[in-house]
Amino acid sequence: MISFERVTKRYPDGTVAVNELSFTAPDGAITVLVGPSGCGKTTSLRMVNRLIEPTEGRIAIDGTDVRARPAAELRRSIGYVIQHAGLFPHRTIVDNIATVPRLLGAERRVARARAHELMELVGLDPALAKRYPHQLSGGQQQRVGVARALAADPPVLLMDEPFSAVDPIVRKGLQEEFLRIQAEFAKTILFVTHDIDEAIKLGDKIAVLREGGVLAQFDSPDRLLSEPADEFVEQFLGRDRGIRRLTFYPSDGLSLLEGPVVASDTPAPSVRDAALAAGTPWLLVVDGERRPLGWANPAALPDRGPVGAARLIGFGHAFVRGTDSLRAALDSAVLSATGWAVGVDGEGRTLGVISQESIGAAIRAAHTQARAERADGAKADEAKADEAKADEAKADEAKADEARADEAEAQAGAGDVAAKSGKQPAERAG
Numbered sequence: 001m002i003s004f005e006r007v008t009k010r011y012p013d014g015t016v017a018v019n020e021l022s023f024t025a026p027d028g029a030i031t032v033l034v035g036p037s038g039c040g041k042t043t044s045l046r047m048v049n050r051l052i053e054p055t056e057g058r059i060a061i062d063g064t065d066v067r068a069r070p071a072a073e074l075r076r077s078i079g080y081v082i083q084h085a086g087l088f089p090h091r092t093i094v095d096n097i098a099t100v101p102r103l104l105g106a107e108r109r110v111a112r113a114r115a116h117e118l119m120e121l122v123g124l125d126p127a128l129a130k131r132y133p134h135q136l137s138g139g140q141q142q143r144v145g146v147a148r149a150l151a152a153d154p155p156v157l158l159m160d161e162p163f164s165a166v167d168p169i170v171r172k173g174l175q176e177e178f179l180r181i182q183a184e185f186a187k188t189i190l191f192v193t194h195d196i197d198e199a200i201k202l203g204d205k206i207a208v209l210r211e212g213g214v215l216a217q218f219d220s221p222d223r224l225l226s227e228p229a230d231e232f233v234e235q236f237l238g239r240d241r242g243i244r245r246l247t248f249y250p251s252d253g254l255s256l257l258e259g260p261v262v263a264s265d266t267p268a269p270s271v272r273d274a275a276l277a278a279g280t281p282w283l284l285v286v287d288g289e290r291r292p293l294g295w296a297n298p299a300a301l302p303d304r305g306p307v308g309a310a311r312l313i314g315f316g317h318a319f320v321r322g323t324d325s326l327r328a329a330l331d332s333a334v335l336s337a338t339g340w341a342v343g344v345d346g347e348g349r350t351l352g353v354i355s356q357e358s359i360g361a362a363i364r365a366a367h368t369q370a371r372a373e374r375a376d377g378a379k380a381d382e383a384k385a386d387e388a389k390a391d392e393a394k395a396d397e398a399k400a401d402e403a404r405a406d407e408a409e410a411q412a413g414a415g416d417v418a419a420k421s422g423k424q425p426a427e428r429a430g
């Protein structure tokens with residue numbers, strides 16, 4: 001857990017880069033700092049590993065002020081990844097990755113073996129081990145940067161726009177690789193970006209900063225998209241936040257219709273008559289393994305022979321029910337020429353079809369449920385706050401009791417002394 005407690009950074013020229021910043025980055029989670037250029041993201045990050053010292057306030061890791069530890073030792077316990085990777089140009093890839101373990105006293109052989117393991121973990125070809133950084137692509141260099149930061153297995157990682165110097169496709173690959181690694185290692189991560197989409201994709205929690213280093217909102221991505229705190233956050237999130245929010249709603253609740261799904265070798269007349277009788281506007285034709293082939297108009301099916309796979313209308317892409325979100329399901333319906341989406345299982349086998357309207361109804365239901373959950377959450381928070389207050393009151397009482405006991409003891413002690421001092425003269429007298 002990394003906590004910022006009213007942290008302010010004023011540079012010598014008077015620039016206030018970070019202004020009374022308070023939030024807590026939970027253990028084992030990715031907390032993203034996002035905001036426009038110059039809003040103090042890098043400054044905030046560099047105060048955690050003491051490359052910059054705050055002017056006011058305190059940063060603590062697991063409750064311990066970072067200033068309580070020697071800076072060099074602190075930095076070895078925190079992985080740090082920056083844009084352009086920041087690799088040592090005159091060291092090979094394997095030695096770059098082995099840097100911190102070597103600093104921590106690992107034997108060269110052990111450190112290099114570990115480096116090779118990490119190269120595999122971040123998806124780097126072992127053949128690159130002996131190369132120098134300038135002989136790698138930007139995306140490969142960023143992977144080396146991540147591997148180097150993980151080499152000493154630090155509990156905390158700081159990442160400053162690690163993926164922003166590469167093209168969108170490489171970046172997407174790096175993000176997915178990173179989420180896979182995090183799912184395995186559960187590091188406590190502070191991640192800086194100015195890209196709100198990256199923040200929403202990677203963050204468990206997101207801190208939105210505005211110019212002047214002021215915290216605009218600290219929330220989960222879903223909460224941020226559903227309840228932006230003010231106009232600045234709303235603008236920063238962009239116009240399609242409603243659609244993006246659907247990423248957080250699972251598709252497993254969608255009820256798919258199996259009726260309109262027909263195999264291409266089924267006799268056409270029987271299917272056609274049944275579909276026309278049922279008022280089914282489209283039939284989804286599938287192959288022998290239930291993979292979708294395309295849509296057929298029942299009225300246009302042949303009078304004899306099988307349904308076949310000719311003259312079908314494209315279905316765009318299917319969505320995987322359970323794994324994909326409502327956003328993917330809606331996208332599938334929007335891209336399908338018929339306005340119907342195709343749901344498949346993990347193996348790509350058709351489970352059923354669903355109309356845009358039905359997905360719309362599911363979205364409205366999900367919103368209603370989310371609202372109810374938020375209300376419950378707020379109530380639970382209130383109850384917790386009440387409980388905490390009651391505990392505090394109890395603690396106060398206990399303290400008061402203790403104080404009374406102390407006082408009583410002190411008085412008793414004083415009595416002793418008085419008794420003793422009363423005795424002494426008597427003894428002396430005796």
Ligand SMILES: Nc1ncnc2c1ncn2[C@@H]1O[C@H](COP(=O)(O)OP(=O)(O)OP(=O)(O)O)[C@@H](O)[C@H]1O
Binds near residue numbers: 013016040194
């Ligand atoms: N050494 C410095 N002296 C004076 N001002 C500084 C110094 N370093 C940064 N600043 C200022 O502090 C503010 C915050 O800078 P910082 O680098 O933290 O922003 P950032 O959010 O990381 O921006 P970007 O997205 O462009 O990387 C900016 O106004 C910047 O000009």
Ligand SMILES: [Mg+2]
Binds near residue numbers: 041042043
């Ligand atoms: Mg920066």
